Each structure stands twice: as C-alpha cells, then as structure tokens.
Amino acid sequence: MNKKLIALAVAAAIAPAAAMADSGNVTIYGEAAMAFESVDYGNDSAVAGGRHNRVSNNQSHLGFKGTEDLGNGLSAVWQFERGIVLDGAADSQRNSYVGLSSKSMGTVLMGQHDTPYKLATAKLDVFANTVADYNGIMGASNNNTNAGTTADGAFDLRPTNVLAYISPTVNGVHGAIAYVAADEAASLAGAQANSAWSAVGIYDNGPLFVSLAYERHELQNTANDTEKAWKLGAGYSFGATKVGFAYEKVSDDTATAAGNDDNHNAWYLSLAHQIGANTLKFAYTRAGDTANTADTGANQVSVGVSHALSKRTNVHALYTKVNNDTAGAYGLAGTNNNSGVTGVAPSVAGQDPSAISLGISHKF
Numbered sequence: 001m002n003k004k005l006i007a008l009a010v011a012a013a014i015a016p017a018a019a020m021a022d023s024g025n026v027t028i029y030g031e032a033a034m035a036f037e038s039v040d041y042g043n044d045s046a047v048a049g050g051r052h053n054r055v056s057n058n059q060s061h062l063g064f065k066g067t068e069d070l071g072n073g074l075s076a077v078w079q080f081e082r083g084i085v086l087d088g089a090a091d092s093q094r095n096s097y098v099g100l101s102s103k104s105m106g107t108v109l110m111g112q113h114d115t116p117y118k119l120a121t122a123k124l125d126v127f128a129n130t131v132a133d134y135n136g137i138m139g140a141s142n143n144n145t146n147a148g149t150t151a152d153g154a155f156d157l158r159p160t161n162v163l164a165y166i167s168p169t170v171n172g173v174h175g176a177i178a179y180v181a182a183d184e185a186a187s188l189a190g191a192q193a194n195s196a197w198s199a200v201g202i203y204d205n206g207p208l209f210v211s212l213a214y215e216r217h218e219l220q221n222t223a224n225d226t227e228k229a230w231k232l233g234a235g236y237s238f239g240a241t242k243v244g245f246a247y248e249k250v251s252d253d254t255a256t257a258a259g260n261d262d263n264h265n266a267w268y269l270s271l272a273h274q275i276g277a278n279t280l281k282f283a284y285t286r287a288g289d290t291a292n293t294a295d296t297g298a299n300q301v302s303v304g305v306s307h308a309l310s311k312r313t314n315v316h317a318l319y320t321k322v323n324n325d326t327a328g329a330y331g332l333a334g335t336n337n338n339s340g341v342t343g344v345a346p347s348v349a350g351q352d353p354s355a356i357s358l359g360i361s362h363k364f
Helices: 002-021
Strands: 025-040 051-057 063-069 074-083 096-102 106-112 162-166 174-178 195-205 210-218 226-238 241-250 264-275 279-287 297-307 313-324 354-362
Touching: 074 106
Parallel strands: none
Antiparallel strands: 025 051, 025 063, 025 354, 063 074, 074 096, 096 106, 106 162, 162 174, 174 195, 195 210, 210 226, 226 241, 241 264, 264 279, 279 297, 297 313, 313 354
16 A cells, blocks of 8 residues: 555656656756956056956856757747856846747747847857957947947847848858847837848858858937948868958948947957867957047957866966057957956056956856
8 A cells, every 4th residue: 555655656746747848848058157367457547447356257157948849840949048147247138039940941030149240250259258259349349338239330249129030051051130129119209210130141161161241220319320330251170270260341320420430340360279178279359440530449469278178168268458549449358248258448548458367167
C-alpha cells in the first residue's frame, strides 16, 4: 500500500514538469562578464577628470528562446533577453521578439532588435563587449554621446518597436530589412512621426566576409528632418589571423544653427592572431571632422590579449585610448547607449579618455 502511495506521489510530482516540457523547446542562455579597470578622462585638472579604478559590467545578460514546429517548414520563434548589470546599475532590455520562420522564405519578427545596419559589421569588432568596443567612434556622433542613442548622427541602434525580415542564406548570401516605429505617440502639428528604415546585404562564406548597409531616420519636428548613413564592411581569415575593415558615411539635414553639422565619415581596422589559447588583438578607428566644424575628429587605438580558459570561459587584458582633436568629443564604448558596456566620456572637447581593462567572461 505504501509503495502504491509513493508511486502516485512521484507521478503527481512529475506530471507538471512533463506538461511544461511539452509546451515547447526552451533554451536558457546568457553571459556573465565583468572587468576591473583603471580609466582616465584625459584631463587631470578637470573635476570629473583624473585616473580612478572601477568594476565594470561588460554585456552580462540572461536570455530565454525557443521554437515550435508548425508544419510545412514553418516555425514559431521567440526570444526574451535581458541585460543583467552585475555591478548594481539598472538592467536593460536586449533583443526580444516573436515571429515566424521558414527555411525557404526567411524570418519575420516583431519586438526590440539590433538594426541590420548595426549587425552589418558587428563581427568585425575584435574588442566587442568591452570598454574598447568600436562604438566609441563607429556609429557615434561628436557630441559626448555614442552609438545606440537617439542623438543626431548616432547609429548602430537596438531600437524598440521593430518589424524586421531576414532572408534565408543561399551560398553564403543573405539580407535583412527593418522598419522602426520610433514614435508611437501623436505627432507634432505638421510634422511626421519618428521612424527609421534599415537594410543590409551580407556575404559570409569561408574566409571572406563582405557587408553593405544603409539606414535612414525620419525625425519629428516642423522641418521634417532626415539623417542617413551607409556602411561597408569586409573581413578575411587566413590561417590563425583575421583582418577586418569597416567604413561609414553619416549625413543629416537636422535643423540646427549649422545644418548638416553631424555629417562625417569614420573607418575601422582590426587584426586578431591566435596562438594556442591566446588571441592577440589590435584595432584602430578614425572619425573625420564634421561638415561645419574643424578639428572635430578623433582616433582610437586599442591593443589587448584574450585567453580561453575553456570553450565558455575567457579572460582578457587590454589598453585603449581615444585621441580627440581640439574640438573632438568622442568617448570610449557607450556612455549613454544600449550596449551594456560602461563607457568613458570626456567632460569637455579635446580630452583624451583611456582605459586599462582586466576582465573575465563566462557563457552558458
């Protein structure tokens, strides 16, 4: 009798778990990444300047994703991903969506997601998810803000209210296009609602990678301004060495005192060489002057090494510095963006922020 009761109790405990398992294929994933850093804002005499130490979050996140086979080659796809800030600051939303996917027709999704423009060259950034991330200059505007913000001239976004289509990959070629309903509230009288279009074409096959992207922002004000950017990326792998290059051109007609003041170009060069479990890295980024103001450019130099302790655990050491021209105001990584990396912004134009970073990352 006791054995029967025990068997019934075990069956009752297992039943809810079995029902949950039948609800779909759910994958839990994420990354815990932190760094100890010594940063310098580039001006020891400034109140906010001088060198100091900090413990920084580097894109730590937790996600859940799954698929359901709907038959005839069609699947439902979904993902919830949240940036988890391990050093005590507020968490942030990351790529989260629901949609339909077909191997022959591609994927349609709605939610919050990186734009095709951002994805065009993301894999070329050898210091991604660290304070040496190329978004200190690439996709950034020269106004103490960085890529991923709503500031004029800023691109490489992860916006909300996205409707996107991603094509199937055929012989290494695929494309994506996204529409962003950036302003769902009522528009100003006589003005358009904020919105954006973003598109990319990518060839990624064997040692060669090539991408071309375009993005256009419609900005809400009485002048109905627009800003746009295009970007070219290329990468090549030979043996244990990888090289990468990206170039972007940003244009705008925002109604400022000096129109088109965010017009500029930027380019990025990276090199990574693997020796056993170690990878040596170098990157150089350059932003040209804006259209109406001289000496607003900058360059960033980054060097570092990463060491794989296992397939999922990695440590790194790096040094990075932004050298601003006298009117340049670029910072390190993201000072006010959705990257999940703690940035370093100059307090005034012409300062040269830098950082030394020792970090660890574990993926699961």
